[in-house]
Amino acid sequence: MRIVLVGPPGAGKGTQAAYLARNLEIPHISTGDLFRANISQGTPLGVQAKSYMDAGNLVPDEVTIGMAEDRLEQADAAGGFLLDGFPRNLKQAEALDVYLKGKGITLDAVLDLEVPEDEVVKRIAGRRICRKNSAHVFHAEYSKPKAEGVCDVCGGELYQRDDDHEDTVRKRLEVYHSETEPIIDYYKAQELVVTIPALGKVEEVTRRAMSALGRGE
Template sequence: MRIVLVGPPGAGKGTQAAYLAKNLAIPHISTGDLFRANISQGTPLGVEAKSYMDAGNLVPDSVTIGMAEDRMEQADAAEGFLLDGFPRNLGQAEALDEYLKNNGLTLDAVLDLEVPEEEVVKRIAGRRICRNDSSHVFHAEYNKPKAEGVCDVCGGELYQRDDDREETVRKRLEVYHTETEPIIDYYKDQDLVVTIPALGKVEEVTKRAMDALQRGA
């Protein structure tokens, strides 16, 4: 099964992608992982991407597309994959279609995780991270520490990352609406989009997605 996962920042794409990929026994291909792997391994695409990033410039679509295509050609993706963070704009979506067509493949579904915008802002802006260990994550409303501003695990100071500030979150949402949301209409024209309400517990959202995929299978 070949799936694209889309949704705004804070919709839980990374979490759902991991669960869905495990349930479907297909690799989870995330843009972030692709960049990290290519840069750490010093591949030609990784070197090119790093040169743009070091200069403070956006990495061109051609580099991202190249990394995604290389990953989809690996043996573990022969029977399917779940794409998370790619495609992120119409140009990348068209490139993916072209790649699949040239290889005699098709997408099975585009899962659109739907979360109200104000919930997204609340989810992200409420995050608090431990300065000692970034894996210790709390939330000002949903997962409060026992003592305000103090990590329950190690006693470190909890802080709000600049990326998680409300004004930054709203800018990220604007970018999502402008760049990524148009691919939903693009895939609706191909009758591929399955909208999944993404409020609720992680396992509840995963079940909704799995049920929807099974109905469409």
């Protein structure tokens, strides 16, 4: 299957993408991984991206599109893929369509993870990260540490990242509404969008998505 996963920050796209890709036996292709791989490998696109990032500028769509297309050329994506974080805007969505058309293939579905805005803010603003090991993540409401401000695993200090402050989260949501939400209407016109309520346990959301894709139990 060839799937695009969309949803606001805090909707759980990364988590769901990993579960779905594993269940569907297709590669999970995330924008973050594309950037990290290209930059670490020193590819021409990675060098371009790093130059923009080091200057504090946004990476142009052309660079991101180039990375995505290069990744889709790899053998493991021949039988399907799950795109997470790409396309991020209409220009990228249109470029993806042109690329796929050139290959004689089409998307099977665009999964839209739907979460109320207040819940998004609560999810992100409540996150607390361990300073010793950023893989240790807690939540002020949903996954509290045994001792406030202290990591259960290693005893490190828990803190709130700048990106997780409520005012920053709301700004990120504004960007999502203005730049990314329009691609949902774009794909609705192609009758590809399947809306998945993303409240509830991770496993429940995954089951809803698999069922919507006709792969339920």
